[in-house]
Amino acid sequence: MSAVTPAPGTGTAPVPASPGHRPDSQLGELRLSGVSRAYGAHIALQPLDLTIRGGEFVALLGPSGCGKTTALNCLAGLLPLTTGEITLDGRRIDTLPPEKRGFGMVFQNYALFPHLTVRANVAFGLKMRGIGKSEIRRRVDDVLQLVRLTEHAHKHPGQLSGGQQQRVAIARAIVMEPPLVLMDEPLSNLDAALRLEMRSEIRRIHQEFGLTTLYVTHDQEEALSLADRLVVLHTGRVSQIGTPAELYERPADPHVAAFMGYRNLLELEVVSADAEGALVEGRGVRLRGTPVAGCTVAAGDRVSVAVRPEDVRTAGPGEECAAEAVAEIVEYHGRQLHVEARTRTGDRIHFKTGDQVRPGDTVALAVRPERALVFRVEAR
Ligand SMILES: Nc1ncnc2c1ncn2[C@@H]1O[C@H](COP(=O)(O)OP(=O)(O)O)[C@@H](O)[C@H]1O
Numbered sequence: 112m113s114a115v116t117p118a119p120g121t122g123t124a125p126v127p128a129s130p131g132h133r134p135d136s137q138l139g140e141l142r143l144s145g146v147s148r149a150y151g152a153h154i155a156l157q158p159l160d161l162t163i164r165g166g167e168f169v170a171l172l173g174p175s176g177c178g179k180t181t182a183l184n185c186l187a188g189l190l191p192l193t194t195g196e197i198t199l200d201g202r203r204i205d206t207l208p209p210e211k212r213g214f215g216m217v218f219q220n221y222a223l224f225p226h227l228t229v230r231a232n233v234a235f236g237l238k239m240r241g242i243g244k245s246e247i248r249r250r251v252d253d254v255l256q257l258v259r260l261t262e263h264a265h266k267h268p269g270q271l272s273g274g275q276q277q278r279v280a281i282a283r284a285i286v287m288e289p290p291l292v293l294m295d296e297p298l299s300n301l302d303a304a305l306r307l308e309m310r311s312e313i314r315r316i317h318q319e320f321g322l323t324t325l326y327v328t329h330d331q332e333e334a335l336s337l338a339d340r341l342v343v344l345h346t347g348r349v350s351q352i353g354t355p356a357e358l359y360e361r362p363a364d365p366h367v368a369a370f371m372g373y374r375n376l377l378e379l380e381v382v383s384a385d386a387e388g389a390l391v392e393g394r395g396v397r398l399r400g401t402p403v404a405g406c407t408v409a410a411g412d413r414v415s416v417a418v419r420p421e422d423v424r425t426a427g428p429g430e431e432c433a434a435e436a437v438a439e440i441v442e443y444h445g446r447q448l449h450v451e452a453r454t455r456t457g458d459r460i461h462f463k464t465g466d467q468v469r470p471g472d473t474v475a476l477a478v479r480p481e482r483a484l485v486f487r488v489e490a491r
């Protein structure tokens with residue numbers, strides 16, 4: 112989805128949250144410049160530069176402990192910055208307390224009031240803001256409809272499923288029409304089926320309501336399916352910022368590649384390199400690969416080679432074979448088998464095939480050069 116700018120001249124009168132409606136509070140641009148955070152000597156978040164445009168859905172993606180929650184809490188005002196500044200439409204906000212920033216927050220554990228009904232939970236923030244009863248009723252009704260909870264409005268959180276509770280948490284955040292909604296792993300407490308369902312709900316709500324969203328997750332599928340842009344973090348540092356397609360097609364480093372489904376990461380050495388690509392080998396593997404943009408390699412360089420399971424094939428007769436491996440685990444997935452095989456030196460290779468492969472079979476594998484991404488490993 113492209114960035115959405117607020118319609119000019121919408122005035123200050125509140126407008127119901129009908130499909131296509133963009134809240135008046137929509138931000139133009141949120142900018143983080145050199146935002147970092149240290150806990151004592153430990154730098155949890157290295158200086159982060161990021162601009163989020165109004166209406167965008169940005170996902171912050173990375174493994175557990177990489178600094179995602181730290182970044183989100185810095186943005187929300189729950190943690191002071193160690194360095195850097197944050198501006199909202201040119202106005203500095205990192206010096207403001209959380210309530211003055213007015214961002215909506217949705218957490219993993221919902222954090223609902225157990226003694227209040229769904230309606231009262233959603234109305235709570237509006238009430239605190241001193242908004243009139245009839246307007247509260249109207250806005251809560253609209254938002255409950257948006258998250259499809261109208262018929263549950265009278266219930267208490269304890270009477271709801273996990274997915275419904277999470278929808279209440281989302282309703283409570285968006286009813287305030289915040290300039291930015293921050294979500295920290297909001298689906299990780301749900302079972303797999305609900306997670307999928309809520310993922311499309313969040314996407315739908317975002318499309319209908321257009322709220323600018325920063326969404327934290329360790330799940331790359333979730334990030335890829337929801338976000339307009341992804342920020343991949345690795346040990347507190349940004350590895351890459353880009354659209355799902357950019358990251359998928361041109362991962363900047365092996366960490367991003369691993370997140371984008373390049374399950375085969377091999378540590379190899381360059382035998383020779385020219386304009387056509389590089390011949391790499393090691394540990395019983397020998398193949399031609401393509402250095403990623405901005406990376407030049409020469410004979411003797413140590414490299415990481417990333418290949419997706421769907422790009423590894425069984426070699427045809429007479430075809431150059433990249434590696435021989437013994438199939439260990441064979442999973443049936445409809446028309447394809449997903450195979451985990453092990454090379455003579457013990458390295459695992461994952462591939463997908465339509466051929467009949469049984470555990471214990473020795474298979475010759477091939478990879479097209481343009482499908483094997485070569486990253487230079489920095490010299491130690
Ligand atoms: N209050 C704290 N005190 C000290 N270290 C912390 C604190 N909170 C987080 N950390 C450390 O900062 C790093 C990043 O944590 P966090 O932002 O929670 O990661 P994520 O949300 O990506 O899992 C981790 O190494 C974590 O142990």
Ligand SMILES: [Mg+2]
Pocket residue numbers: 179180181
């Ligand atoms: Mg976290």
